[in-house]
Amino acid sequence: MRKKHKFPPKWLVTSVWIIGFLLLWEFGAFLVENNPKIQNPEYILPHMWQIFASFFDTNLTTATQTPFQVVLEACGATLSRAGIGFLIGLSAGFILALLMNLSHIVEKVAFPYLMLIQVIPILGLAPIILALTGDIGISRMVIAAILTFYPVSANTLAGFKSVSTEQKQLMFNYAAKIPVTYWKLMFPTCIPYFFTGLKTAAPMAITASILVDTLQGDGGLGCALSQSLKHNTTIYVFWEIVIAAAAVGIFSFYLMGMIENMVSPLQRINRKLKRGDKG
Amino acid sequence: MRHFLKSRKCRMISSVMYPVLFGVIIFVLWETQILHSIMNTSTDVLPVPSKIASVIGENITKLMGNLWITTVPTLIGLAVGSALGYAVAVIASIFTKWGGGGITLVSCFNAVPIVALAPIFNNLCKHVSTDIGTRGMAAKALVVMMLCMASMSINAFRGLTELPPFSTDMMKSYASSKRVTFVKLRLPNSVPYIFTALRVSVPISVISALVSEYFIDTREGSATFCPGLGRMIRDTILKCQYSAAWSYIAIACLLGITLFVVLMIFESVMLKNRQKQ
Numbered sequence: 001m002r003k004k005h006k007f008p009p010k011w012l013v014t015s016v017w018i019i020g021f022l023l024l025w026e027f028g029a030f031l032v033e034n035n036p037k038i039q040n041p042e043y044i045l046p047h048m049w050q051i052f053a054s055f056f057d058t059n060l061t062t063a064t065q066t067p068f069q070v071v072l073e074a075c076g077a078t079l080s081r082a083g084i085g086f087l088i089g090l091s092a093g094f095i096l097a098l099l100m101n102l103s104h105i106v107e108k109v110a111f112p113y114l115m116l117i118q119v120i121p122i123l124g125l126a127p128i129i130l131a132l133t134g135d136i137g138i139s140r141m142v143i144a145a146i147l148t149f150y151p152v153s154a155n156t157l158a159g160f161k162s163v164s165t166e167q168k169q170l171m172f173n174y175a176a177k178i179p180v181t182y183w184k185l186m187f188p189t190c191i192p193y194f195f196t197g198l199k200t201a202a203p204m205a206i207t208a209s210i211l212v213d214t215l216q217g218d219g220g221l222g223c224a225l226s227q228s229l230k231h232n233t234t235i236y237v238f239w240e241i242v243i244a245a246a247a248v249g250i251f252s253f254y255l256m257g258m259i260e261n262m263v264s265p266l267q268r269i270n271r272k273l274k275r276g277d278k279g
Numbered sequence: 280m281r282h283f284l285k286s287r288k289c290r291m292i293s294s295v296m297y298p299v300l301f302g303v304i305i306f307v308l309w310e311t312q313i314l315h316s317i318m319n320t321s322t323d324v325l326p327v328p329s330k331i332a333s334v335i336g337e338n339i340t341k342l343m344g345n346l347w348i349t350t351v352p353t354l355i356g357l358a359v360g361s362a363l364g365y366a367v368a369v370i371a372s373i374f375t376k377w378g379g380g381g382i383t384l385v386s387c388f389n390a391v392p393i394v395a396l397a398p399i400f401n402n403l404c405k406h407v408s409t410d411i412g413t414r415g416m417a418a419k420a421l422v423v424m425m426l427c428m429a430s431m432s433i434n435a436f437r438g439l440t441e442l443p444p445f446s447t448d449m450m451k452s453y454a455s456s457k458r459v460t461f462v463k464l465r466l467p468n469s470v471p472y473i474f475t476a477l478r479v480s481v482p483i484s485v486i487s488a489l490v491s492e493y494f495i496d497t498r499e500g501s502a503t504f505c506p507g508l509g510r511m512i513r514d515t516i517l518k519c520q521y522s523a524a525w526s527y528i529a530i531a532c533l534l535g536i537t538l539f540v541v542l543m544i545f546e547s548v549m550l551k552n553r554q555k556q
Contacts, residue, residue: 013380021384037406044402108297119482119539120532123393124489124509127516128524131324207392211490214394215513222394229398229494242395249390 022048042235051243054236070233071240074224075248081137081220082209085144086202092145093152094194100153101160101186102178117150126212140212147208148201155197159190188265195260202252210245221245326522334526341505342530349507350534352416353488356423357480363424364431365473371432372439372465382436389429396422397491415495415506422491427480431473438472439465471553474546481542485535508534 008016025048033041042050055068065073096114100107122143130139163186171181213222221241228237261267308314310327318325326334335342367385371378397418404418442464450460489509506514508531515524 008376010380013377014383016377017380017384035406044405105297108294109301112298113301116536119535121482121486121489121535123486124512124531125528127513128521128528131516131521131524132318132320203390203392207394210392210394214493225394225398238398242391242399245395246387246391249392250387253390 040235046236046239051236051239054234054240057234057236067234067237067240070224070237071221071244074219074221074241075244077219078206078209078213078221079248081140082144082205085141085209086148086205088141089145089148089201089205090152090198093149093197094156096149097153097156097160098182100157114150114154117146118154122146123208123211126208127215130212130215136212136216136218140209143212144205144208147204151200151204152194152197155193155200156190159193160186162193163189191260191264192266195256195264198256198260199253202256203249206245206249206252221248324521326525330522331525331529334522335529338523338526342526344505345508345511345527346530346534348412348416348505349419349488349492349509349531352419353423353484353534353538356420356488357427357484359420360424360427360484361431361473361477361480364428364476365435367428367432368435368439368469371436375440378436382433385429386433388425389433393422393426393487393490396425397487398494400425400491401494411495412504415492418495419488419491419507422487423484426483426487430480430483431476434472434476434479435469438469442468471550474542474550477542477546478539481538482535485531485538489531 025045029041029045029047032038032045033047035041038044057067060066096106096110100110126139126143129142130136133139133142167185167189168181171185176184209220210222210225213220214226215222221244224233224237225241227233228235228241305314306328308317309325310329312322312327315322315325322330368382371382400418400421401415404414404421446464447460450464455463488507489512492507492509493513495506495510508527511527512524512531515521515527
């Protein structure tokens with residue numbers, strides 16, 4: 001029996017929602033534009049097409065660059081800086097989770113503080129971290145790393161804990177040493193959990209990087225954003241940045257999913273099974 | 280002795296003792312300025328805890344004023360946003376086919392950085408009121424609301440649709456109406472998911488309120504104007520008043536911790552019967 005096609009298909013649902021959102025935006029922009037009290041409608045809510053048109057705007061907004069070039073360059077700077085902090089936080093988080101799983105003392109000491117990190121508004125503390133480190137590049141990495149650290153270590157620890165007792169007993173019966181147990185059993189089990197942590201952390205690291213940019217002029221999306229809000233460049237740079245920031249955040253989320261698909265043993269087996277079915 | 284070391288009481292004591300001990304060590308290192316030499320900073324930038332405490336004591340009225348300005352929109356945004364998010368999830372769960380796509384769209388909004396959202400809402404609220412304080416509060420509450428709505432609708436939608444296996448079949452075999460299924464099955468099933476959402480959105484609401492304050496235009500404000508904790512942290516640091524900045528930081532951290540502890544207590548009361556089953 002042939003499988004019935006589901007109606008509505010998924011792409012249709014998604015595109016209807018996106019069109020609906022765009023219509024809502026345009027409606028809002030229309031209201032703002034025709035409100036006599038508002039002098040600069042492009043500061044409040046410009047039309048979507050105006051923002052997209054500004055991507056292809058060839059007029060220079062700074063001395064040498066068009067709006068799109070400004071955003072593109074800033075995007076690259078933000079991504080690379082966020083990436084470094086993200087990698088540091090990721091490795092530190094993973095190592096702490098490993099230590100916590102190996103030693104009860106470390107777990108007892110570190111776990112309450114891990115909870116505390118989650119509750120403390122780290123992003124609000126960005127200025128003081130800048131004052132402490134004295135260097136904007138270092139403080140950007142520190143904040144991105146702290147924000148990455150918590151979700152990665154909490155999720156990885158949950159992954160280690162999810163290994164069933166029977167599996168551990170089996171490894172014990174094989175007289176497997178601890179490194180072997182970790183390599184063959186614990187790490188593969190915790191991969192999905194680890195990537196759940198990464199998916200949460202990646203957009204946060206980018207947010208941190210953008211926020212720190214707004215504190216001091218040193219390139220990056222946040223810097224370009226505050227410049228455009230201070231009327232140094234056209235306001236469309238601001239809207240382009242909003243779209244770019246959202247796109248980069250979503251992209252980082254999907255990138256983690258793609259990497260997970262490549263490295264996860266579970267996904268590899270799933271792919272193999274699929275191929276086997278066809279053949 | 281050995282028996283005591285393995286007892287449950289001892290384990291309880293040690294699980295409290297170790298973190299407290301660690302905290303005390305850090306506190307002593309900080310107070311005796313050994314931490315400063317490790318981190319290579321001076322007491323100007325990182326004042327000792329006793330100094331921070333005394334600054335808090337001196338400025339208590341101003342601190343409380345700013346705390347109030349930050350807390351009120353945070354709580355309003357949290358409450359309204361979570362309620363709206365739940366409503367969205369309920370609507371989406373009734374029309375599952377189309378609603379799922381809407382939830383995907385909302386989860387995309389969740390990836391938009393707060394830093395980009397905050398100036399949009401500040402601009403939007405420019406014409407809400409002539410009073411700068413009200414305007415700032417409205418902008419903050421809206422940013423918090425957006426973020427809480429997103430996380431609540433995603434989680435509540437899962438709670439309303441990911442039901443125990445065969446439970447919908449059972450309700451069908453009882454010939455129960457959709458409304459009864461909703462009240463007796465979906466609604467109770469979503470309660471733990473509501474708390475999962477709140478655990479995420481409570482810290483995020485505090486953070487986004489603080490960050491949103493960075494973008495408030497304070498030029499029209501009078502001398503006694505309270506812009507909020509986040510703005511004060513930034514302004515005092517720009518003026519190099521580091522001990523004042525640390526006092527605002529301490530209050531902001533306390534706010535985050537208090538809200539989370541209240542949530543935890545609330546959760547343990549609400550989910551008490553569930554864990555017993």
